[in-house]
Amino acid sequence: MNQEYLSTYEVFVRSARGLDHKHVGSLHAENSQQALMYARDVYTRRSEGVSIWVVEAINITASQEEDVESFIEPMDEKKYRHASHYQLPDKIDNM
Amino acid sequence: MKDEINCTELENLTRFLIALGDDSVIYSHRLSEWCSNGPYLEEDIALTNVALDYTGRARLFYQYAAKLEDNGKTEDDIAYLRTEREFTNLLIHELPINDFAFTMLRQYFMDVFYCLYLQALSGSKDESLSAIATKALKESHYHLKRSEPWIKLLAQGTDESRQRILRAQAELENFTGELFLMETWEVQLVDQGIAVDRSLIQLEWERQVSAFLAESNIQFTQTQLQVSGGRCGIHTEHLGHLLSEMQYLQRTYPGMKW
Numbered sequence: 001m002n003q004e005y006l007s008t009y010e011v012f013v014r015s016a017r018g019l020d021h022k023h024v025g026s027l028h029a030e031n032s033q034q035a036l037m038y039a040r041d042v043y044t045r046r047s048e049g050v051s052i053w054v055v056e057a058i059n060i061t062a063s064q065e066e067d068v069e070s071f072i073e074p075m076d077e078k079k080y081r082h083a084s085h086y087q088l089p090d091k092i093d094n095m
Numbered sequence: 096m097k098d099e100i101n102c103t104e105l106e107n108l109t110r111f112l113i114a115l116g117d118d119s120v121i122y123s124h125r126l127s128e129w130c131s132n133g134p135y136l137e138e139d140i141a142l143t144n145v146a147l148d149y150t151g152r153a154r155l156f157y158q159y160a161a162k163l164e165d166n167g168k169t170e171d172d173i174a175y176l177r178t179e180r181e182f183t184n185l186l187i188h189e190l191p192i193n194d195f196a197f198t199m200l201r202q203y204f205m206d207v208f209y210c211l212y213l214q215a216l217s218g219s220k221d222e223s224l225s226a227i228a229t230k231a232l233k234e235s236h237y238h239l240k241r242s243e244p245w246i247k248l249l250a251q252g253t254d255e256s257r258q259r260i261l262r263a264q265a266e267l268e269n270f271t272g273e274l275f276l277m278e279t280w281e282v283q284l285v286d287q288g289i290a291v292d293r294s295l296i297q298l299e300w301e302r303q304v305s306a307f308l309a310e311s312n313i314q315f316t317q318t319q320l321q322v323s324g325g326r327c328g329i330h331t332e333h334l335g336h337l338l339s340e341m342q343y344l345q346r347t348y349p350g351m352k353w
Contacts, residue, residue, distance in 0.1 A: 027136075027137050028136070029137060033244065034244065037241055038140075038141055041141040041144045042137060
């Protein structure tokens with residue numbers, strides 16, 4: 001079968017002790033049910049997880065590398081958004 | 096050949112375990128031939144996982160047989176040091192993998208069969224056998240979930256894929272009947288509540304398979320004259336070639352270990 005007919009899916013697995021699904025990789029599949037089965041066979045062979053999500057990659061909207069300057073970096077420049085920016089009064093030992 | 100009537104229950108059980116182990120190990124080897132040759136990476140890994148499930152079953156059956164025989168032989172001796180005529184697998188397991196449609200249609204037939212057979216075998220009076228069946232049944236339920244969509248996809252796909260499924264059906268229809276045949280010793284085990292009466296699951300198997308294939312507008316057929324003989328060690332010409340590969344290492348380097 002030619003891979004160009006298959007869709008790419010991103011795979012998220014929740015481990016037995018984890019609360020959240022973590023991205024573990026991607027795979028090709030004909031449809032989402034098949035993707036779920038392949039995810040089981042490819043990413044949970046050694047009991048890595050108790051729950052699997054698959055998301056067709058085209059459904060993910062991602063930030064772009066070239067936008068970093070305007071999209072991400074301005075956050076770094078606003079030091080007042082970090083607690084470390086503020087000097088604590090002497091009376092307070094712990095925070 | 097020992098007289099059937101004088102066979103003790105223990106000998107019958109051992110023979111049964113080795114037969115079931117042979118079914119699994121030969122089938123597993125066939126499936127493993129897809130390793131690195133799958134249609135694409137994901138299916139390659141998934142199919143090889145199924146092969147490994149069958150290797151696991153074969154080991155459990157052989158280990159139990161070796162324990163009962165208690166003559167110093169291990170599961171490896173049973174798998175790697177017997178000749179073609181000593182293997183008693185049912186013939187459908189040894190047929191070459193052919194194309195992907197053939198592999199998946201056979202897989203589908205086997206999956207429906209094992210879901211029914213192992214379910215019944217899990218009620219065996221023999222506790223170890225029952226435990227093996229219960230474990231393997233879970234695997235077969237998953238295998239069936241995988242093979243069903245493939246058959247639909249191929250049968251309802253392109254002209255080419257449908258033709259290949261029909262061609263596979265035309266070949267397999269000669270071999271499915273043997274799944275429901277039993278030798279005298281197996282019938283004796285059935286009477287003792289240890290083995291499963293294969294003829295009792297035949298109707299249900301045919302019903303499920305016919306109904307499922309009909310959804311893809313394929314009429315399920317079985318030829319009147321079924322090929323059989325596997326349980327007596329009479330095989331197709333394909334088994335010898337398979338064994339020469341599977342047993343190569345132990346034959347060439349006796350006693351070789353990982």
